[in-house]
Amino acid sequence: xxIMIVDCGLRIADCDRLKFRGWRFAFYFLLFTFAFCLLPSxxxxxxxxxxxxxxxFRGNQDLTGLSxxxxxxxxxxxxxxxxxxxxxxSAAIIGNTVFVxxxxxxxxxxxxxxxxxxxxxxxxxxxxxxxxxNGQDGLVYIADLKGWINAVRANDGSKAWAFKTNNEIKSxxxxxxxxxxxxxxxxxxxxxxxQTGQLAWKYKTNxxxxxxxxxxxxxxxxxxxxxxxxxxRLSDGKEVFxxxxxxxxxxxxxxxxxxxxxxxxxxxxxxxxITNGQVxxxxxxxxxxxxxxxxxxxxxxxxxLGGRDKRVHCLDASNGNAIWTFTTRxxxxxxxxxxxxxxFIGSNDGKFYVLDLNTGxxxxxxxxxxxxxxxxxxxxxxxxxxxVDGKLYCFG
Numbered sequence: 001x002x003i004m005i006v007d008c009g010l011r012i013a014d015c016d017r018l019k020f021r022g023w024r025f026a027f028y029f030l031l032f033t034f035a036f037c038l039l040p041s042x043x044x045x046x047x048x049x050x051x052x053x054x055x056x057f058r059g060n061q062d063l064t065g066l067s068x069x070x071x072x073x074x075x076x077x078x079x080x081x082x083x084x085x086x087x088x089x090s091a092a093i094i095g096n097t098v099f100v101x102x103x104x105x106x107x108x109x110x111x112x113x114x115x116x117x118x119x120x121x122x123x124x125x126x127x128x129x130x131x132x133x134n135g136q137d138g139l140v141y142i143a144d145l146k147g148w149i150n151a152v153r154a155n156d157g158s159k160a161w162a163f164k165t166n167n168e169i170k171s172x173x174x175x176x177x178x179x180x181x182x183x184x185x186x187x188x189x190x191x192x193x194x195q196t197g198q199l200a201w202k203y204k205t206n207x208x209x210x211x212x213x214x215x216x217x218x219x220x221x222x223x224x225x226x227x228x229x230x231x232x233r234l235s236d237g238k239e240v241f242x243x244x245x246x247x248x249x250x251x252x253x254x255x256x257x258x259x260x261x262x263x264x265x266x267x268x269x270x271x272x273x274i275t276n277g278q279v280x281x282x283x284x285x286x287x288x289x290x291x292x293x294x295x296x297x298x299x300x301x302x303x304x305l306g307g308r309d310k311r312v313h314c315l316d317a318s319n320g321n322a323i324w325t326f327t328t329r330x331x332x333x334x335x336x337x338x339x340x341x342x343x344f345i346g347s348n349d350g351k352f353y354v355l356d357l358n359t360g361x362x363x364x365x366x367x368x369x370x371x372x373x374x375x376x377x378x379x380x381x382x383x384x385x386x387x388v389d390g391k392l393y394c395f396g
C-alpha cells in the first residue's frame with residue numbers, strides 16, 4: 001500500500017520554519033495520519049481473547065483459541081478439585097471466576113485463584129457443551145444432554161431462563177449482539193434473545209448440529225454432520241453461504257480474516273474462503289487415516305489442531321503445508337489453546353501437554369491420570385482444564 005507524505009497535508013520542507021512546539025505537532029500529525037491511512041489493512045486482523053477472560057468455547061466469537069494472557073514459563077499445579085462427574089466441557093474464565101459444566105449435572109462457579117466453589121447450578125448431564133458469558137447482562141449460558149439451554153446469573157447462580165430443544169446438545173453457546181447461538185441434535189441451529197430466551201429464529205439443517213458456531217461480521221458460520229459448511233445471517237437466520245465438505249464435520253470452524261479453518265472425519269483439514277466459498281487448501285496426512293475432531297487454534301500464521309491419529313498437527317495457514325507434528329499415546333480430541341508462543345492441549349493418554357508453537361517441542365507435561373478430552377481455557381495467567389475422572393485443574 002503506497003502512501004505519499006505530501007498527500008497527508010504537510011511538506012517536509014515546511015518543518016524548517018517551525019519552532020520546537022510546531023515540530024512536535026507536525027511529527028505527531030504525520031504519525032497519526034500515517035496510522036489512519038493504514039487502518040484498512042487491519043480490518044480483518046485475527047481476534048485475540050483478552051488476557052483476563054476466556055468468554056466461551058475457543059475463547060471468542062471467531063473461535064480462534066488464542067489468548068493475550070501471559071502464562072508463566074515454569075508451570076505448576078495451582079489447585080485441583082473434584083466435581084464428581086466427567087468433565088468434557090471447556091471452562092469459561094471471567095476475571096477471578098471459572099465456570100464449568102460436568103456430567104454430574106451441574107454448572108459450577110469456582111474461584112480462579114484457590115479453587116473454592118462459589119455456587120452450583122443444577123442442570124442435566126453436561127457433555128461437551130461449554131459455558132459462555134454475556135457481560136452485558138451478567139449471564140452464563142450452559143446446555144445439557146436433555147436439550148435444555150440454561151441462562152444463569154453469574155453473581156449468585158440463580159436461574160434467569162431456560163429454553164428446550166428437541167434433542168441433546170453438545171454444541172456450545174455463543175453470545176453475539178444480544179443473541180445466543182447454539183446447535184442441537186434436533187438438526188437446528190438456534191438463535192435466542194440473550195436476555196429472555198425467546199426464540200428469534202431457527203435454521204434447519206439435514207443432520208445434527210454438533211459443532212459450535214462462529215460469528216463474524218454479522219454472519220453465523222457452522223459446520224455440520226450433514227457434510228456442509230454454512231453461513232447464516234445473524235439478523236434473520238437466512239442462509240448466505242454454503243460449501244459442501246464431503247465428510248462429516250465434528251470440529252468447529254476458526255475464522256481469521258476471510259478464511260475458515262476446520263477438520264473433518266475424512267482425515268483432512270480445510271481452509272475455505274468465506275467470501276466466495278473456494279477451497280484455498282486441503283491438508284491430508286498420507287501415513288495415517290484418522291478423523292480430525294479437535295477444533296483448530298490459529299496464531300502467527302499457524303493452524304494447530306489435534307487428530308485421532310494421536311498427534312497434534314501444526315500447519316502453515318497460507319498453504320496447508322505441515323510444519324510439525326507432536327505424537328501422544330492416544331487420540332487427541334482436545335482443542336488447543338495458544339498463548340505466549342505455546343500450545344496447550346490435552347490427550348486421551350491422560351496427559352496435558354505444553355508445546356512450543358514454532359517447533360512443536362514439548363515444553364512441559366502433566367500426568368492427570370485420566371483422559372483429557374476437554375479443551376483448555378486461559379485467563380489471568382492461568383490455564384484451566386478438566387479430565388474425565390471429574391477433576392478440574394488449574395496451572396499457573
